[in-house]
Amino acid sequence: MLRRSTLATALCTALAAALLSGATGAQATSTPTRVAAPDIDVSAVKGHLSSLQSIADRNGGNRAHGQPGYRASVEYVKGKLDAAGFTTSLQEFNYNGSTGYNLIADWPAGGSDQVVMAGAHLDSVRRGAGINDNGSGSAGILEVALAVAKADLKPTKHLRFAWWGAEEYGMVGSTHYVNALGSGELSKIDSYLNFDMIGSPNPGYFVYDDDPEVERVFKDWYAAKGIATERETEGDGRSDHAPFKDRGVPVGGLFSGAETTKSPQQAAKWGGTPGAPFDPCYHSACDTTRNVDDTALDNNSDAIAHALWELSS
Template structure:
């Protein structure tokens, strides 16, 4: 998940806020059920097929009972089986599904194979991606070692490191954007190591500005005593950049002699997305549902984001390639999310203006089975004030429908989570495409109020194995997985047959 490879200097995802209360949570589902056909056995055949060839003919054959039947036909057991396969593939290929690895390629082939067997036309378009690896990272200040962490896509120092005086960049209490302006580096000695606080602008911007002002390197001081997994992304003109904790940063003094050694490698590689689309439905109004398929290099990534990938595959397999829908449904499994949302970004950038306009809505599912699960819906209209932004028109409808779907699946009081662009929906909302999605939480801690209504342990992270080797099958909350796959299916089905509330663009 891109949350760990944080691009911006601000704090990560902020959770909680106003609880989304739904007075009549199942109203939409009940209304659809009243028109539904009698349920059949689970599986693709239970959802019916359409003989329409798209456009108005397909739209006329849209079955309003499909959302209810799709939600009833999927479940956590099917998604769990897919998670077992993703675990097996990781174990057989170096322990992960990181970009550029055999494990990721094996996962692509598996997902594509399941989709083809389910009646989809499938493509695995390739894209170019810069990959990053880090070896040694050492910092010595005034002769004493200081724990440091390299930022992704930082240039390396010379093999023996670089030695220079520290230059603390002053900040007044009124300065809400430390290190984000060229003026913040005025008067810095040439060749110094700039020390700047974490703030609201991208880390790459800080490093670029410091380098332009003559800094040899940058140290970013975190706002808390924790690691700062972050990235400079593809920012030109950056210098070697690392981070230190808040306490370590507070001990640094202007002019102290420091030695920084960063051993890093940046390469250009090829990766792939997986794209599948129904043959039925209006090709001029496409509903896209996506999840990232890659993991971090540290482990198998079974929650992040095997859970979203497996749940989406269970839904696609059950829906089949020719369902009775009004809009085409396009399923996507993205590559290279963990190093900057690259697969989704390349996909959106590669679409013509006409094809972008054909995407009516994007739904994103990234971590849907966290072991200390929260039940969070992206705050598409920024009504919760969680630090994100309002999405394009129609994002509010996605939030409402997903919330209703969670409640119908048995979740009391889903809450909003900031619409801050830190997962694969980011490129879509930047392109003006409305979006929404579900999330069960990562590194932040569950509140007592959340534990009371959802269970789990207050004061502990939603996922203590986030981006670590223990993110394996034992790291999955099966109840959260079952509820989320059901809610996902209900919402995807609803928008596949009815785009009310999502305006044409």
């Protein structure tokens, strides 16, 4: 039997421990759990590519700025987003005597003062349907956006998606968007992620190295999958991240290679054909749905989802 003083001490100690345990439990309950990104169904991404191919086939073989195939591509993407609950808007601009369009889609959740933005150019060159360049990036972020809606994601930060016009003329649409933003709105963009060619048929895995935090999110994901990456240098300044970077916005993104050739060292770690272009149909009529590597498209679409879930939480 414990002496009375010892018993009182024990009871006080037990009560204090119980109170501490309750407080700790309440604190743990109130701390939100980070939700992992879903696996993106590559067949759904390919379904969007097939739709973009059909649009090109019905409209002179391309989806270029100023051509009916581009406006039809915008309407296709916009229809999917509207049905999923996004707030969409078309931003018009003029270039080379034709009206161009940027499509902006905001997910109605998350804070308003910090924005994580993903973008891809939706236009092709006049010579072809532009399925890898850049139907692949456009379809990838579209399916990720639809996954956001399906998950009814409640991010801490605001999520915004963009499909740019007239990139093939020198980032015209994205430059127009950035220039039209006031400094206050521009400062709210925490990061802009760009996806231009993510399904090249002889693919590499290139990660933009412009911002260490964003780069780490992508590189860690690929490393966990056992996929080697390289810093993206070929497309630096050639795509829609450039106007954001020039205005001080942290940028990042993915790229699977264009017209330059894959080295033997790159083929050893990624497979594919050394001495051949990453995309032999770059800016050509053969850039069709047959010009896409399913594995690269799948991996890169999943990486986009991971990065957006991670950076917006």
